[in-house]
Amino acid sequence: MNRTLSIQGLYSIVALFFLYCLACVYFQVYAALAAPVVLMLVWVAITKPKYILYFVAFATPLSVHLIDERYSNANLSLPTEPLIILLFIGVLLKLLTSKNIQLAELKTVLSILILTDFAWLSITAISSTMPLISAKYVLMKSWYIVVFYFLAAKFFRSERVIKKFLWIFIASVVILSAYTLIMHSTGGFSRAFAYTAMRPFLPDHGMYAACISFIVPVLFVFAIHGKMLGYSSFLRVVCTVLFLFMVVAVALSFTRASWISLVVSLGLYFIFTLSIRFKYLVLIGVLAVGALLSNMDNLLTDLSRNKNESDDNIENHLQSVSNVTSDPSNLERLNRWSSAIRMWEDKPLMGWGPGTYTFQYGPYQLPHEMTIISTNAGTLGGIHSEYLRPLAESGILGALLFIGIILGVFLLAFKHQRLLTGADKYLSMAVFLGLVTYFAHAVLNNYSEFDKIAVPLYSFMAVLTAIEIRYQNAQKNSQE
Numbered sequence: 306m307n308r309t310l311s312i313q314g315l316y317s318i319v320a321l322f323f324l325y326c327l328a329c330v331y332f333q334v335y336a337a338l339a340a341p342v343v344l345m346l347v348w349v350a351i352t353k354p355k356y357i358l359y360f361v362a363f364a365t366p367l368s369v370h371l372i373d374e375r376y377s378n379a380n381l382s383l384p385t386e387p388l389i390i391l392l393f394i395g396v397l398l399k400l401l402t403s404k405n406i407q408l409a410e411l412k413t414v415l416s417i418l419i420l421t422d423f424a425w426l427s428i429t430a431i432s433s434t435m436p437l438i439s440a441k442y443v444l445m446k447s448w449y450i451v452v453f454y455f456l457a458a459k460f461f462r463s464e465r466v467i468k469k470f471l472w473i474f475i476a477s478v479v480i481l482s483a484y485t486l487i488m489h490s491t492g493g494f495s496r497a498f499a500y501t502a503m504r505p506f507l508p509d510h511g512m513y514a515a516c517i518s519f520i521v522p523v524l525f526v527f528a529i530h531g532k533m534l535g536y537s538s539f540l541r542v543v544c545t546v547l548f549l550f551m552v553v554a555v556a557l558s559f560t561r562a563s564w565i566s567l568v569v570s571l572g573l574y575f576i577f578t579l580s581i582r583f584k585y586l587v588l589i590g591v592l593a594v595g596a597l598l599s600n601m602d603n604l605l606t607d608l609s610r611n612k613n614e615s616d617d618n619i620e621n622h623l624q625s626v627s628n629v630t631s632d633p634s635n636l637e638r639l640n641r642w643s644s645a646i647r648m649w650e651d652k653p654l655m656g657w658g659p660g661t662y663t664f665q666y667g668p669y670q671l672p673h674e675m676t677i678i679s680t681n682a683g684t685l686g687g688i689h690s691e692y693l694r695p696l697a698e699s700g701i702l703g704a705l706l707f708i709g710i711i712l713g714v715f716l717l718a719f720k721h722q723r724l725l726t727g728a729d730k731y732l733s734m735a736v737f738l739g740l741v742t743y744f745a746h747a748v749l750n751n752y753s754e755f756d757k758i759a760v761p762l763y764s765f766m767a768v769l770t771a772i773e774i775r776y777q778n779a780q781k782n783s784q785e
Contacts, residue, residue, distance in 0.1 A: 433658020
């Protein structure tokens with residue numbers, strides 16, 4: 306009897322759906338045809354969000370990025386961003402309807418720092434010089450944090466889910482890199498052609514290099530320490546081959562910031578292998594900064610002698626990183642950074658508002674600092690620094706909180722290397738070194754408002770948080 310009723314119900318639903326489609330076509334309301342699909346996706350987002358999370362992980366590197374030229378930060382990635390918004394709505398509905406909510410993900414140090422940073426961002430959006438732009442920026446950041454940090458951290462309590470998520474993302478990035486290299490080959494692998502070979506999936510080579518760099522250290526750790534992760538010899542060989550392929554892809558992106566970021570990540574790997582404590586790393590950093598400041602005059606003199614500019618020759622292109630006298634790209638960065646500091650001096654506490662730098666920095670440029678690629682209209686990129694952006698847009702506290710998040714990531718990673726063993730230790734190492742590539746890259750560029758970077762950025766931090774929660778639970782169980 307129940308089986309008959311269920312079959313009749315299925316037939317009824319199919320008939321109603323068919324009649325609905327006919328009505329939409331008859332009345333020429335074609336947009337309404339998407340309603341059943343949207344409702345189905347909302348239902349999946351509420352009941353089975355993990356599967357949409359997997360799909361978004363795969364689709365993100367291969368999504369098509371659309372930009373509204375009237376507003377440089379008004380962007381949309383298809384199909385990922387609508388699905389992220391659906392997941393965001395699903396999480397909010399789940400929170401409103403659930404009677405038994407466990408919020409362990411909110412209690413870790415990294416989570417507290419992220420929430421504090423977001424709270425301050427929201428406050429500075431209220432006092433923003435461009436409230437609409439800031440409100441959109443805060444909303445966009447909220448769905449990345451909710452979906453790819455807090456929701457992901459809940460699923461990442463399972464080691465199997467972490468591995469599956471990472472491999473899904475790796476597969477997509479490898480496909481993206483293979484496509485880009487094929488397109489690049491048609492231009493003879495020249496530097497000029499490298500800037501557009503990744504289109505239509507990404508707008509420029511800098512974002513492309515930052516995106517694919519996330520997985521290079523992950524594959525490196527999987528190849529070297531795959532046995533501790535339960536991987537077979539064959540899979541470790543595959544990881545080695547993919548690692549070498551991705552190194553070539555990053556090299557041929559002609560993105561100097563990403564080249565440097567891989568070197569920094571490799572350096573931290575050796576620091577891990579030498580078991581150097583985090584406090585000693587901080588001490589070394591402080592001494593290095595002190596030595597740099599005390600020899601600033603000599604350093605500036607040496608930099609002024611570097612005449613190497615961006616070039617098809619990789620060696621010359623790398624040496625041009627320190628050319629601050631004639632390389633237009635470097636000079637323009639200095640111009641943007643100087644403008645950001647002057648903006649901060651005018652609004653040191655609250656800043657100009659999240660997302661507003663591009664629209665406000667024009668008047669703060671000085672004529673003698675402007676270059677052949679400078680623009681008052683703000684049509685050729687933003688601040689080119691993830692560290693100076695919060696300083697100009699959210700004041701000194703915004704900058705300190707952003708640095709605090711990075712320090713929180715370092716503290717967790719070093720703690721895990723010291724106290725953990727087995728798979729968790731090396732999963733933590735892999736995602737941390739992936740994050741380091743962006744933290745280093747972010748000195749020279751800022752892409753965290755785009756899904757290509759936001760998804761791996763927050764999900765990799767979510768892995769660290771999930772591993773920390775597992776460790777804390779294990780400690781509590783051992784004490785009981």
